Amino acid sequence: MTILVIEDEPKTGDYLQRGLAESGFAVRLARNGRDGLAIAREGDIELVVLDVMLPRMDGWQVLEALRADPETEHVPVLFLTARDEVHDRVRGLELGADDYLVKPFAFVELVARIRTLLRRGPVREEELIRIADLEIDVIRRRVRRAGTAIVLTAQEFALLHLLARRQGQVLSRALIASQVWDMNFDSDTNVIDAAVRRLRRKIDDPFPNKLIHTRRGMGYVCETDPCEPEPAPGP
Known part of the structure; x- marks a missing residue:
């Protein structure tokens, strides 16, 4: 090394x-x-x-x-x-x-x-994660949504990977801080919220179907919005 x-x-x-x-x-x-x-x-x-x-x-x-x-x-x-x-x-x-x-x-x-x-490294037992039209290549650390490549920083990728591999689970800010930043969550800072906002700008804002959701007072969850239709499956 x-x-x-x-x-x-x-x-x-x-x-x-x-x-x-x-x-x-x-x-x-x-x-x-x-x-x-x-x-x-x-x-x-x-x-x-x-x-x-x-x-x-x-x-x-x-x-x-x-x-x-x-x-x-x-x-x-x-x-x-x-x-x-x-x-x-x-x-x-x-x-x-x-x-x-x-x-x-x-x-x-x-x-x-x-x-x-x-x-730290990719979870090797799962090389490709798919949620709706989002694809995460864990090994190559590449992300695509609706066929479009999305460039993420190392921490943005780590945050998305954590949310995606625990799809449907509401993750607290304390858990996210410990898993992504290896730090204790300080309620006086907005590091987690700011990081999620930056990730949303790339992953969600350009697309109609939102995947990263806030659960007020609880944390964040990655899942297909039940109010939005799933994309039609390909041929």
Whole structure:
């Protein structure tokens, strides 16, 4: 597994590079955001550990660029930063980060979080999920609706996959937070609601038959709207 560390503070960068190498990972180190993005786009990176305050290109911009590129949109990103305000954590998650760890940190916790992110993957017993005219190719991480390809970020795909494989079940915000972001749900933030809104814009808004529904006070469910007709089966 090759991990890219993007960290401009020399001691911290060297410490992370040495410690992760000793933990069994191949490590590449970039000292600024622009170089880090270039390395990530080379295609051999399994996970990115990303600081926010970086020269030449800050962590927010790097993450946005990664998520906008089909070649890197699914690469897990873990923010490792001294910015510990709630709105910073929320912004990172909303932009598509997979985890957020605040400095100072325990190295064993960082390694545990990295291994958790690297273990995540498609549910192999079900390669293709179909709901109405929505198709989710779990292995290739591709989504189509009514024959149209839909590009999702890594977290949008994880959220859709969770809702779809538990079709018909109302999932609480706490469950979604723990399954998709590996975090405890904080009722003072709207990370889950904002993520669902973004997913709906891509999955539901362009189509008449809505699949993602809100159950007020309970959570979200993926199912064919009983008020909408099912599409006619193909020949």
